[in-house]
Amino acid sequence: MIRIMEFIIKDKVFLVAMIFAVFSMFITTPSLAYLDYVNWKVLIIMFTIMIAVSGIYETHFFDYVATKLVMHLKNIKWVGLVIVLVTFFLAMLLTNDAVLLTLIPFTIFITKHTHQEKHAITILILQTIAANMGSALTPMGDPQNIYLYAYFNIPFSSFLSVTFPITLMGLLLIVTTLLIRIPSSTCELNITTPVVDLRRLFLYLLILINALLNILRIVPELYTLIITLILVMIYGRHLLRRVDFHLLLTFLAFFIFTGNLSQIQNVQIFVSQLLNTRYSIFFSGLFVSQLISNVPTAVLLSTFTPVYLWQPLLQGVNIGAMGSIIASLASLITFKYVLRDYHQQIKHYLIQYTILCIIFIIIISTVVLIFF
Numbered sequence: 239m240i241r242i243m244e245f246i247i248k249d250k251v252f253l254v255a256m257i258f259a260v261f262s263m264f265i266t267t268p269s270l271a272y273l274d275y276v277n278w279k280v281l282i283i284m285f286t287i288m289i290a291v292s293g294i295y296e297t298h299f300f301d302y303v304a305t306k307l308v309m310h311l312k313n314i315k316w317v318g319l320v321i322v323l324v325t326f327f328l329a330m331l332l333t334n335d336a337v338l339l340t341l342i343p344f345t346i347f348i349t350k351h352t353h354q355e356k357h358a359i360t361i362l363i364l365q366t367i368a369a370n371m372g373s374a375l376t377p378m379g380d381p382q383n384i385y386l387y388a389y390f391n392i393p394f395s396s397f398l399s400v401t402f403p404i405t406l407m408g409l410l411l412i413v414t415t416l417l418i419r420i421p422s423s424t425c426e427l428n429i430t431t432p433v434v435d436l437r438r439l440f441l442y443l444l445i446l447i448n449a450l451l452n453i454l455r456i457v458p459e460l461y462t463l464i465i466t467l468i469l470v471m472i473y474g475r476h477l478l479r480r481v482d483f484h485l486l487l488t489f490l491a492f493f494i495f496t497g498n499l500s501q502i503q504n505v506q507i508f509v510s511q512l513l514n515t516r517y518s519i520f521f522s523g524l525f526v527s528q529l530i531s532n533v534p535t536a537v538l539l540s541t542f543t544p545v546y547l548w549q550p551l552l553q554g555v556n557i558g559a560m561g562s563i564i565a566s567l568a569s570l571i572t573f574k575y576v577l578r579d580y581h582q583q584i585k586h587y588l589i590q591y592t593i594l595c596i597i598f599i600i601i602i603s604t605v606v607l608i609f610f
């Protein structure tokens with residue numbers, strides 16, 4: 239019981255989601271209909287990607303790529319730019335959380351190694367925004383995209399056409415800001431390239447491809463799950479300990495909560511009347527994300543969003559990844575490292591992060607709403 243309680247209270251987002259789910263059960267009596275609330279495809283895709291990315295992380299592939307790209311550079315401006323761009327593009331395929339878990343420590347190490355710690359905060363902020371804006375492009379980039387892609391059964395090409403303006407504008411703003419804010423200071427990088435376990439890398443890439451084939455609707459989710467479990471049980475059972483079960487259970491809890499909520503006719507009518515235009519859905523996704531994070535926001539609002547208006551919800555929650563420190567689970571990862579390594583600069587980090595995010599939100603939202 240003690241271990242169960244420790245598990246429950248460890249993740250505050252999961253704790254809140256569970257409380258909401260339990261509360262909703264008093265309104266809508268538990269039954270087998272609850273099984274229909276759950277989007278099993280989303281949970282299977284997320285589980286498979288978590289396994290694959292955890293394995294790739296263990297092979298030191300991320301460190302290898304980043305080290306290879308920066309080891310011959312002699313200027314902190316270009317080192318910072320390369321690190322941010324690597325974060326941006328890797329997040330499109332390997333989820334923003336996983337990329338930041340690897341590259342945030344890498345950035346801290348590089349800035350300390352080159353005695354350029356005064357620029358670390360700026361690089362970390364832009365790196366976090368890069369992870370969120372890069373991952374916004376693809377269905378596999380982050381959890382809310384995986385969910386919305388499956389929930390609304392969005393065609394892959396249509397998904398990219400809606401998210402591409404966000405990612406493109408994000409890239410332009412990030413690169414411009416970095417080139418302006420980081421000076422051309424000479425630095426020396428005396429680092430060695432880590433060794434990559436190629437055999438295991440190949441295995442984990444197979445698991446990742448297995449997930450991508452399901453996302454592209456080539457392989458059914460049941461086959462994806464079976465293939466993943468077979469490979470894991472034979473070659474990587476230890477990876478099960480690295481799966482973020484809190485996040486999976488958070489989704490499960492929100493599925494139950496929103497499913498029960500949608501059964502209440504008065505609530506269904508009231509919320510549906512609020513979410514009936516492109517602008518109301520877009521700004522609801524954007525602002526609610528600042529309060530409860532964009533992942534639960536996507537699950538909550540999708541229940542009441544008409545199928546033909548999935549585009550503004552997708553755009554709103556992805557742009558909403560910026561803003562408050564809790565708007566995205568990825569931003570909390572960076573914040574934890576800042577708390578550990580730059581505790582005295584927390585206030586400076588929060589102010590700079592918030593200001594940049596607000597500016598980026600205004601510019602990207604304006605462009606998306608007017609031109610796309």
